[in-house]
Amino acid sequence: MKDNRIFKVLLIVTASLILMVAMCLSASAEEIVLPDIISDHMLLQQGETIRLWGTVAPGEDVNVKITANDAMVAETTVKADDAGAFIAELPTMSPGGPYEIAFATKTSTKTVSDVLIGELWIQSGQSNMAMKTKATGDYAAEMLPKEPINDIRLFMNAKDQGTEERQSNLAGEWKIADAETVSTYSAMGWCSLKVIYDELKVPVGGICNPVSGANMAQYTPPEVPGEPGGKYFNTKIAPILNMNVRGIMWNQGSSDRTKKDFTERFNTLISRWRNESKDDHMYFVYMTLAPSAMKYYASWLDDYQVRDNSLARLRQIQTYYETEDTSFVVSIDRAPQPTDKDPIHPLNKKPVSDRLGRTVLGSVYGKIENWQSPLYKTSKKNGKSVDIILSYAYGGLKTTDGEAPRCFKVAQEENVFFDAKAEIINENTIRLTCDAIDDIKYVSYSIERHLFPYTSAQDAVMHTYPDVNVVNSENLPMAPFYVEVGEERAEKVFDNFATVPQRVDIEVAEKGNDAAEVLENPFSDIKLEDAFYEAVLTVYHKGLMNGVGDGEFAPEASLSKAMLLTVLSRMEGIEAAQDTSWYAAAAEWAKEKGLSDANSDEALLAPLTNLEMSTILYAYLQGGETEQIDPTEWLIRNFIIKYDLDDNALVTRAQAATAFENMTK
Template sequence: MRLPFLIGLVVLSTVAVAAADVRLPYVFTHHMVLQRDQPAPVWGKAAPEEKVTVRFGDQTHQATADESGAWRVTLDPLSLGEPRELVVEGSQSDAPVVVRDVAVGDVWICSGQSNMQWSLENAKDGKLELLAAKRPNLRLLLVEQMGAQEPLDDIDGAWRVSTPKTAKSFSAVGYFFGVQLQQTLDAPIGLIGNAWGGSSCEAWVPLAELREKPLYEPLLERWAETESKIDEASLRAEYATKLADFYERRAAAYAAGNPLPQRPSMDNLLFNQHRPANLYNARVLPLTPFTIKGVIWYQGETNAGRAYQYRDLFPRMITSWRAAWGQGDFPFYWVQLADFQKETAGPVEGSDWAELREAQTMAAESLANAGQAVIIDIGEANDIHPRNKRDVGLRLARLALGETYGLPIKAQSPRYESLAVEDGKATVTIADVGAGLKTFDGVEPRGFTVAGEDRVFHAATAEIKEGKRVVLTSPNVPQPVAVRYGWANNPVVNVFDSAGLPLTPFRTDDWPGVTAKAR
């Protein structure tokens, strides 16, 4: 059972209007976006057995609250149109809840760790972009609450129309993605910013999913030892008191038009972004069953040291989210890890970041309605947070526009298809090359290595043939059996397709990597 709404009536009323006994979770506030072309659940709390009527446009739906006060209706699929009011009225309530300026369009969740959380004002040219951030049909919602081991049923946030003031602290990647979609589709776009810097993938996964597989036993055992040393019940009680005081002060600030107080935090491992299931319970479940179009995701840096485990963990997370929403295989697009740390021109002994990228590519190959934006050309050697978020957002937008919306644009980066070896030459065939492969700097292809049966890699001379094949040779490897491309934390690579999308890093071998045994 989920815990009760975090947001009490008095607080919600300052956002969604007058005080009333019937109430909505915070995903339903002024300026929100309802997903078009799909059934759209609306739910909330009321008195037990209270009759609730929901009106939106020409639709009217009714429900009766159960013994706990929970109620739910489902709007019929909605079409684009002018913003409207969502009116929710309880038979025992003093006044209806009226949510104003409700748009109908597409809703995307923007989740992950710090590179997704990175704000627009701190991105490259972010302050320039903010001058044009007044966008009435781009709506933003930030989710910021602490982690929890028990499922919560509400978030702490409110929708805002994009303006220079509201957009500056929003995800830069999400913003650029949303702007491109809004301009291309000419439809309202709602973005739910739901990222936490440094978060581990396992924090976004339900515990039941982790407990069912031995792969995660060492991880869960480490956390169990940590948990045994901390009085969590006392900490939760202390934090609940802080939250109650915060909600009261915030309600008063809203009513008086004063600056809002800062939400309290709890500096403890049990509340953080690493503990398994913490963010799934606190930041994913409260958003279900709110209808969405899809998810964009940027995460993996924290899990690079356990890249082989990520091969199972990341798809497991995606499938658990899809199951929780109950919308089928909604689109799920992510950013492959960028290049980072000192550049490496030749072969390397091992690379956890290369292995994490490989795990991400495996997910793209195994999951339906999923894909990755390759940014092996966008990173910065000395900063794990590359400031160029515009191109990251645009590459994600390419995926959505081409794959989800069916527009005629190249969406996927070129990727490895097959290997053939003959007369000492290794020839790799590349799929999805558009009008053909090329090097961005006009020189020979760089970043390829080959190995023989000794499993020792050497730099290879490469030549592009017929736009989709790369022929590789090395005087040090007379009989190659394996090829790698871009296999380093920060490889020197230069192969792109005709749309300017970089070739996806790959390897043809399956020899054990440096994270193979990490748990």
């Protein structure tokens, strides 16, 4: 009897435990799980579809909502697949923030806060990209920010693990840039992002996921979908394929330096990354290999090694000519210093990283000119001499020390090289002569294996680097080359520039802060209880709009095109001419900017419809661009106007004042 009672108790306890476990598993299955890349302080790519993903219970509906100060920005609802995975797509947004993203199912919610919209880059490769700022010794002090920079967001993944299967999560967390977070982020990644941010003046972000010693095959996805890819592609790139980015900053190549098919491997990597990301024009900006150490002592092998990057560097440069939307940085002049810890990892990362940032600004955004190093263009014989013609000399070639150009070799027979005397004869031409040979057929510049020939580590020269000194007017070093005389290389055209509109900042509301009440109100027809009260007074005190006379603003009166163009011109600091109509200067300015071609008084003084105002405001905010999108929808998403108004209804002065106030924030 006693045994039966014990058995019953055990049965009840066991059943209870099973029920509790089932309930826990059920609750766990229904929770919203997001990858680490979708978390507080994240940055999303502006101007591209926003993709957000995660897992919930299979078949569950997931509502995804983006808000700012509780105001709706974008919303969608998607259904999870049979495995519980979901991916939500939301409309493009302009740079700015902060925003909040809420994920909700019937039983679970999750919120991601302090989200910015801006320019997002993946920064990858191997050890020189992986080197953290704090590892650069005394150079770190110059790189670390003195104050936090809220507009720069950093996501660092430094784990080197690779797997045979594609992973769904890239481990890490988003950080706001400050001295502490930058110290543990890639020195090269940070410095390049800072250069971009200083020029664009919009939020920027980096996802840094390099692996020391990795080769390109390990980063390359499979040719056939579904087959295993490289182990570091599986862990470093596959988990973030859903996320739109502007492009890739890449610093890799040493581990592939002996591969004769280096260029083909590199082109393949770029092509497959673009294919996997569904972005055929994803920008790829890369570092060429640093100067070769040649012979050096490898402590981990307890032996001397030869590290000859010279041919791999030429093969890197070849990708620039073969693959669109690529650009590169020359670093042949930045050899490690005697104080550096080893001969293959220069500690002073800032100079080349700044070049990387400027190369992005020039080749991707078209924001700066004269960003390229001099490149070989062609060569021609001149008697026994050979003239080398360079592209991108800009204001003219020169040497850094005032001496004759160095590191040129010439040959009559391939691979039998002699020193050449070099002379800059005009702004883009260098003349080479050599008394040792009668007929120069091959020319090389800054090729280590030609400058310091060797057969093995035993006869290689210890720690020898090319002593280059040729630069253009921007002090950018000439790129290495090895050519047959007469060979030509076309100049690459850069015109596929990314558009970066003006930022839209969201002022985080603070309780008890009512700035409108302290503004003087000169208008008898504007009352404190009016929804447009603060907007009208703000634009009035900023000198953008005036009253209509007799102490009135006329909030319900229609807005004319002349008034709209005048306000926009005032935002640009353009003053009305004294000897013409009050709107003549504004109309002329608008015509030059492509905002309006109205010439007659009748056209300029006619009242505007909502659609007409939206079209002009969109074009103004996009720098004259008139993409085929709904301008009203775009203005709503970017908080310029709050409601989807009737396109054909006339704009009131109060509605216009509200839009102008939002534009000034």
